[in-house]
Amino acid sequence: MMRAYAVPAVRAAEAAAMEGLEEGELMQRAARGLAEVALTRLEERGDRVVVLAGSGDNGGDALWAGAHLATSDANVVVVLVGSREHTAGLSAAREAGAVVLEWRSGSAADSVRSALAEADVVLDGIVGIGGSPGLPDHLRELPDLIGDEAYLIAVDLPSGCDPAGLVGADSIFADETVTFSLLKPCHLMPATEPAVGLLTVVDIGVAEPSSTPAVERLTHDDVADLWPVPGPADDKYSRGVLGSITGSSAFTGAALLSLTAAVTAGAGMVRYVGPDHPAELLRAAVPEAVFGDGRCQAYVFGSGWSAEDADETQLSVAREQLAGDLPMVIDAGGLDLLSAPRSAPTLLTPHAGELKRLIERLDLDEPAGVAGAQAVADHLSVTVLLKGAVTAVVSPSAYGQPVRTQADAPAWLGTAGSGDVLGGLAGMLLAAGLEPGVAGALAALVHGAAGRRANPGGPVRALDVAHALGPTIAALLTARPRSQ
Numbered sequence: 001m002m003r004a005y006a007v008p009a010v011r012a013a014e015a016a017a018m019e020g021l022e023e024g025e026l027m028q029r030a031a032r033g034l035a036e037v038a039l040t041r042l043e044e045r046g047d048r049v050v051v052l053a054g055s056g057d058n059g060g061d062a063l064w065a066g067a068h069l070a071t072s073d074a075n076v077v078v079v080l081v082g083s084r085e086h087t088a089g090l091s092a093a094r095e096a097g098a099v100v101l102e103w104r105s106g107s108a109a110d111s112v113r114s115a116l117a118e119a120d121v122v123l124d125g126i127v128g129i130g131g132s133p134g135l136p137d138h139l140r141e142l143p144d145l146i147g148d149e150a151y152l153i154a155v156d157l158p159s160g161c162d163p164a165g166l167v168g169a170d171s172i173f174a175d176e177t178v179t180f181s182l183l184k185p186c187h188l189m190p191a192t193e194p195a196v197g198l199l200t201v202v203d204i205g206v207a208e209p210s211s212t213p214a215v216e217r218l219t220h221d222d223v224a225d226l227w228p229v230p231g232p233a234d235d236k237y238s239r240g241v242l243g244s245i246t247g248s249s250a251f252t253g254a255a256l257l258s259l260t261a262a263v264t265a266g267a268g269m270v271r272y273v274g275p276d277h278p279a280e281l282l283r284a285a286v287p288e289a290v291f292g293d294g295r296c297q298a299y300v301f302g303s304g305w306s307a308e309d310a311d312e313t314q315l316s317v318a319r320e321q322l323a324g325d326l327p328m329v330i331d332a333g334g335l336d337l338l339s340a341p342r343s344a345p346t347l348l349t350p351h352a353g354e355l356k357r358l359i360e361r362l363d364l365d366e367p368a369g370v371a372g373a374q375a376v377a378d379h380l381s382v383t384v385l386l387k388g389a390v391t392a393v394v395s396p397s398a399y400g401q402p403v404r405t406q407a408d409a410p411a412w413l414g415t416a417g418s419g420d421v422l423g424g425l426a427g428m429l430l431a432a433g434l435e436p437g438v439a440g441a442l443a444a445l446v447h448g449a450a451g452r453r454a455n456p457g458g459p460v461r462a463l464d465v466a467h468a469l470g471p472t473i474a475a476l477l478t479a480r481p482r483s484q
């Protein structure tokens with residue numbers, strides 16, 4: 001499990017770690033760890049380093065690391081970009097032989113431009129967790145000035161990223177981010193993670209807070225502890241029966257993909273509710289399915305139909321179940337049916353466009369992203385799984401749960417029908433008794449992993465992803481035994 005903590009919790013943990021240490025010791029540890037990483041990255045690249053140093057302690061880390069690098073014979077140019085700088089760090093860098101330039105306002109001098117264009121490694125110490133979203137105005141052109149060959153290491157976080165990870169803004173896009181002991185939300189959130197690059201954690205001795213993290217991410221090692229593995233006393237009913245109200249005459253494939261995913265991922269049983277056209281196809285393609293409504297432990301509905309042209313039986317079963325108390329995954333067209341809070345466990349699975357529509361229909365204030373998903377989750381008392389390259393699972397604030405994010409999927413998974421597979425998979429997990437937050441995160445992880453396994457390094461079709469679920473789950477379950 002990866003956990004990221006909000007800035008106040010990080011600051012409190014750092015303050016606790018500093019008690020009993022000499023002043024500046026944490027910064028020294030951070031700078032040494034950072035310099036070690038930079039030295040390794042320099043090995044095959046050259047010896048020219050540019051240190052971009054801002055006003056705060058983040059700049060201090062970068063300056064001290066610059067001093068270490070200069071002592072190790074790197075050719076270091078410091079560029080001071082803030083209104084002031086960490087005095088001791090700057091003196092150390094100077095004494096170690098670094099050249100010091102300034103770019104505090106306006107456009108960059110030629111000396112700064114050529115240092116940036118020729119750098120082998122750039123350390124971004126402009127701003128860290130004390131920063132607000134966006135680069136300072138005068139540094140907007142900075143990303144264009146850094147040579148294509150340079151390896152860009154962000155100190156703690158890429159400057160310009162919202163530390164909370166909620167707002168996308170102009171920022172540095174790093175090849176690697178070196179952070180210290182604790183992850184921050186921006187490292188794992190959809191709006192900011194793309195700027196982070198490879199994430200390296202240097203342990204500087206700050207202990208993990210005991211408070212709830214702001215963001216959590218499941219890793220492959222967590223799957224065995226969470227996946228509903230049947231025991232000898234189980235049968236198809238106790239394992240969970242999923243009702244799938246998916247597909248339509250126009251979108252027959254959505255039903256096929258949803259059911260195939262649920263069956264392949266290990267549903268005890270799947271009941272299909274829908275018109276003849278997908279049903280005939282399903283009788284041949286998913287012989288395990290049972291047709292017509294009946295006793296279920298959870299439902300998935302909405303994939304492959306819209307509320308305007310859905311089949312009448314589908315609509316009436318969906319509406320009846322919506323008013324009932326069974327867990328549900330609500331996908332695609334089904335999202336239009338929900339306007340009032342639901343007390344039973346509910347997982348909505350919109351993509352960004354569907355979330356935007358939902359926010360507009362519900363007349364909520366937040367525009368989009370994780371904040372938008374949170375507003376919907378709070379308004380409807382549901383868990384929202386916002387699909388994307390980084391998928392976020394957001395539960396109502398009252399639950400006190402962290403935002404869960406997963407980034408397991410190759411970009412090839414952005415293909416028609418992929419979401420139908422995810423819906424069937426998540427539905428199967430709800431039917432097995434998992435709560436929506438865990439079911440959503442686990443489904444996103446397994447879906448992404450199956451997307452890789454279906455055709456490593458190349459394009460995938462959704463049906464292959466659904467077929468890859470069984471072997472993917474087996475591999476995840478057998479890679480590490482369940483904890484006791």
Ligand SMILES: NC(=O)C1=CN([C@@H]2O[C@H](COP(=O)(O)OP(=O)(O)OC[C@H]3O[C@@H](n4cnc5c(N)ncnc54)[C@H](O)[C@@H]3O)[C@@H](O)[C@H]2O)[C@@H](O)CC1
Pocket residue numbers: 014015018026027030054055056057058059061126127128129130131132133134135136155156157160180204
């Ligand atoms: N507290 C500690 O013990 C440790 C702190 N560390 C470092 O300290 C950093 C936090 O230091 P600070 O609290 O000084 O904060 P920062 O270094 O992130 O920066 C705050 C400074 O940047 C300015 N600033 C804010 N937003 C800006 C923006 N968008 N553009 C430009 N300037 C902006 C502020 O006016 C302030 O001067 C961490 O990210 C980490 O790198 C590390 O040394 C590890 C130990």
